[in-house]
Amino acid sequence: MSKQYLTTHTIDNAHKTDIYSVAATPTALFSASGSSTLHIHATSQPAIPLAQSITGAHKIGCHHVVVSGNGKVAASAGFGGEVKIWKAPDADTSDWQPFGELDPAKGPGKGAGEAWAIALSEDGRYLASTTYDGRINVWDLLSDRSERLREYETGSAGSGSFGLCVDLSQDGKYTASGHQSGAVYVFNNDTGRLQYTLPGLVKPIRALAFSPAGTRIAAAGDAGVIAIYDTKHGEHVGNLTGHTAWITSIDWSDTGEYLLSGAFDGKVKVWSIDRGACVATHSETDKALWAVKWLPKTARNEMFCTAGANRSLTFYREATGA
Numbered sequence: 001m002s003k004q005y006l007t008t009h010t011i012d013n014a015h016k017t018d019i020y021s022v023a024a025t026p027t028a029l030f031s032a033s034g035s036s037t038l039h040i041h042a043t044s045q046p047a048i049p050l051a052q053s054i055t056g057a058h059k060i061g062c063h064h065v066v067v068s069g070n071g072k073v074a075a076s077a078g079f080g081g082e083v084k085i086w087k088a089p090d091a092d093t094s095d096w097q098p099f100g101e102l103d104p105a106k107g108p109g110k111g112a113g114e115a116w117a118i119a120l121s122e123d124g125r126y127l128a129s130t131t132y133d134g135r136i137n138v139w140d141l142l143s144d145r146s147e148r149l150r151e152y153e154t155g156s157a158g159s160g161s162f163g164l165c166v167d168l169s170q171d172g173k174y175t176a177s178g179h180q181s182g183a184v185y186v187f188n189n190d191t192g193r194l195q196y197t198l199p200g201l202v203k204p205i206r207a208l209a210f211s212p213a214g215t216r217i218a219a220a221g222d223a224g225v226i227a228i229y230d231t232k233h234g235e236h237v238g239n240l241t242g243h244t245a246w247i248t249s250i251d252w253s254d255t256g257e258y259l260l261s262g263a264f265d266g267k268v269k270v271w272s273i274d275r276g277a278c279v280a281t282h283s284e285t286d287k288a289l290w291a292v293k294w295l296p297k298t299a300r301n302e303m304f305c306t307a308g309a310n311r312s313l314t315f316y317r318e319a320t321g322a
Helices: none
Strands: 005-011 019-024 028-033 038-042 050-054 062-067 073-078 083-087 097-101 118-120 126-130 136-140 148-152 163-168 174-179 184-188 193-198 205-210 216-221 225-230 236-241 247-252 258-263 268-272 277-282 289-294 303-308 313-318
Touching (some): 028 073, 062 118, 083 126, 118 163, 126 174, 136 174, 148 174, 174 216, 184 216, 216 247, 258 289, 258 303
Parallel strands (some): 019 062, 019 289, 163 205, 205 247
Antiparallel strands (some): 005 313, 019 028, 028 038, 038 050, 126 136, 136 148, 163 174, 174 184, 184 193, 205 216, 225 236, 247 258, 258 268, 289 303
16 A cells, blocks of 8 residues: 655755755754755744754755754764764753864874764764774764774775765664675674674665664665665665665654655655555655655654755655545
8 A cells, every 4th residue: 555645845945055964853854955054944833944044064065964863962064074063952042052073083194084974872972973984983972072982994994985874773782884885884882893794785875774673774875775684683684676766865764664765866765664665756856865854753644854956855744544
């Protein structure tokens, strides 16, 4: 049975350039682009108005923005190599506030390219980041931000494959990274060791994500296939096929029942994990989608957002009664 989604709202020209990344809290949507400003829209209001603009956040643009599962911490990575941390509004303010930044360039031989993809832990305390040469760093944001808590190597020193994406499991036990080479590595944060390498996709991995329960990992990229793996043993348990272009972004629904995917040809798909099948496809644009994201479930119907080269934010919700 297919699912029906309706386009409920489009914010045209939400940014001046391509929108590369979006991140959602229960009440807000962050969006980041090739311009220096981060935008935050209020998803708790029907018109989804612009609630805050953080101007000058990243001088030459931002390629990744993420929020913690508890919605209290955000992080953004800029094309200049900087990673900035933001904290949620509290009783004294209605705006997100700067909360310092990482210092990834410290140390011998460290410099630009030290932070590309980023991910935050559920509580916002830990941040994982990938590098141009295949290293994966984990940082404690409440400690010395120039010191890496963990530094994982995925190749001989300095010669690993570019880390295009990264995720932390909800329980904080695992860090997973996807690379230009097509490799996926999963590290155990408790032991500080490589848990396993995932077989399979050969072409660059542009998106990966742990399921909410942490039992599955989904990985996708230039092969146009979403591979699903069992987290415990790293066993390949299935593929989701149907995209005909590079897959640029994936996101699990709150329950882990559905997976959202966006592709280079502008198509967004919703997949049923149980059935291993696509249950909805939309293509509001023929321009590349760089980011797709479920909005955290509230009283309303399921909603998701897409963004990319058309510079717009498009919101979909599940049709009532579908």
